Amino acid sequence: MTASRTPLSRHDAADLEARILDAALIQFAKVGVKKTTIEDVARQAGVDRVTVYRRVGSRDDLVQAVISREVATLLAVLGAMPERHDSIDDLVADIFVTVVTRWRTHPMVERILTVEPERVIMKLTVDGATTFTMCLAATATILEGAVARGLLADADDLRTRAEIVCRVVHSLILAPHGTAQLGSDDELAAFARRYLVPVVTNARG
Structure with a gap:
């Protein structure tokens, strides 16, 4: 395939970039980032490698773009949650779980954590400011x-309370093993109610 020289409309450009990111996500989930090439992503997306570079960038750019999109999708789900709850305890627990x-x-996360966990750490720490x-x-x-x-x-x-909660969740993602039992949804919800709700409400016990 060759890269098209015809300017794309904004809608078509967005669709093309979405297709490339979908392809990258599939490849990352299959083999991890290290074993994925731009050619793999281009083939999966049905475009040429020049188009991938032009629309998204390098492999590292693809990783960041995929992560940012996945995070944005999750945040959109979370943003609708206040309308579904009648108590702050239930809301915080639902978000955390x-x-x-x-x-x-x-x-993608499961694969990368299995084959190259250091990449996840980098993306959530040194390179994680945007996320x-x-x-x-x-x-x-x-x-x-x-x-x-x-x-x-x-x-x-409120923003400081939000930051504290985000940092707790961030830490649990980076270092999931500890003394707290967080294996099930019920355990996660109980943890949120006991430790995160007081932060959000600024309750002093």
Whole structure:
């Protein structure tokens, strides 16, 4: 295949980039990042390698783009949650369980954690500023939504509370093994109710 020289409409360009990211996600889930080449992604997407480079970039750019898209998709799901709950405890527990279980069962994450865990650590630490900023902004928005629904008292430090919660979740993702029993949804929910709800509500025991 050869790269098309005809300018694409914004809609067509978005569809093409989505197809490339879908292909990259499939390849990363199959063999991990290290064994995936631009040619593999191009073949999977039905385009040539020049198109992949032009539309997204290098393999590292593909990884970041896929991760950012997956995070954005999850955050959109979380953003609708305040409308489904009548208590802040239930909301926080639902968010925590959803984030951790989605992370644990994501095919790309599972593969990369198995074959090249150091890449996940890099993407969530040294190279993770963009992803963390997205998560922080979305969590702060969720808390503002909880305030609007009367589930949480308004405060000038909501963003700080959101950051603390994000950092706890971030840490659990990077280092999942510890003394806390977090194997089931019920255990995750109980952890959120006991340790994260007080942070969100600023309760002092």
